[in-house]
Amino acid sequence: MAKTATRERTLESPPAVDIPVPKIEAQSDFPSHPINLLKNIEVQASVELGRVDMPIGEVLKLIPGSVVHLEKIVGEPVDLKIKDTLIARGEVVVVDDKFGLRIIEIVARDTS
Numbered sequence: 001m002a003k004t005a006t007r008e009r010t011l012e013s014p015p016a017v018d019i020p021v022p023k024i025e026a027q028s029d030f031p032s033h034p035i036n037l038l039k040n041i042e043v044q045a046s047v048e049l050g051r052v053d054m055p056i057g058e059v060l061k062l063i064p065g066s067v068v069h070l071e072k073i074v075g076e077p078v079d080l081k082i083k084d085t086l087i088a089r090g091e092v093v094v095v096d097d098k099f100g101l102r103i104i105e106i107v108a109r110d111t112s
Helices: 056-060
Strands: 045-048 078-082 085-095 098-106
Touching: 045 085, 078 098
Parallel strands: none
Antiparallel strands: 045 078, 078 085, 085 098
């Protein structure tokens, strides 16, 4: 087997070039913490008054005027949810002819 000659060559790095980097000054609209980027994102919140499990046959019998009995008892706190995730519980109030929710409990979140 014939030996092939190998040449070793040292690669030289190109000379370093100084590139000016602009200094960023603290601005009031520049987020100081990553969570600040999320603060203005809107999400849809819903208040769940109650639930009931119904057979499809019963659902098909519903007509205007039908009454669906829910599992919640009058005066029991209702749930505030965001994307089906329970966030808080509260009591229904009326504010300027509209329904509102007075928060009485923030639900602990699992951080694990």
